[in-house]
Amino acid sequence: MHKTKALSTVVLAMFVCCSCLTQGEKINVPERYRRLYGQLEAILDAFDADLLNRWDGRPHATIFAAELLPANAHRGDALLRKNAMAGIRIYLDRLR
Incomplete structure (x- = not known):
């Protein structure tokens, strides 16, 4: 379980980094990974929306x-x- 969670965290971090670098670009995802990509993208979009909803718009330290x-x-x-x-x-x- 611990290794699975660590792997999930690494994969999530990779997608966060990739989404930051490729924001606005169309990504050609291989067919076999499209379902996984869609799931991860939905999770990241929800996380992003949650962060935006919590932010009061002021810069912090x-x-x-x-x-x-x-x-x-x-x-x-x-x-x-x-x-x-x-x-x-x-x-x-x-x-x-």
């Missing part, structure tokens, strides 16, 4: 975020090494 890559669990056993925490702290300090 930008919120910045970062990912602490050296502390990522995908590193596996490398996180258990003696020097792992030192590397994480160095990376974190560089983000400031």
Whole structure:
């Protein structure tokens, strides 16, 4: 379930990026993907409409975020090494 949700998030993010880049252009979607494309497009259109309905029209401050890559669990056993925490702290300090 967790991998499925992560994959769904990645696919959704890809379509958001693609829709931003190709806004207003006609996209030639291969026949075998048209149904999926239509479903994702409907989800993104609904999400876009929801965002527009919630926005009061005023600009707001930008919120910045970062990912602490050296502390990522995908590193596996490398996180258990003696020097792992030192590397994480160095990376974190560089983000400031």
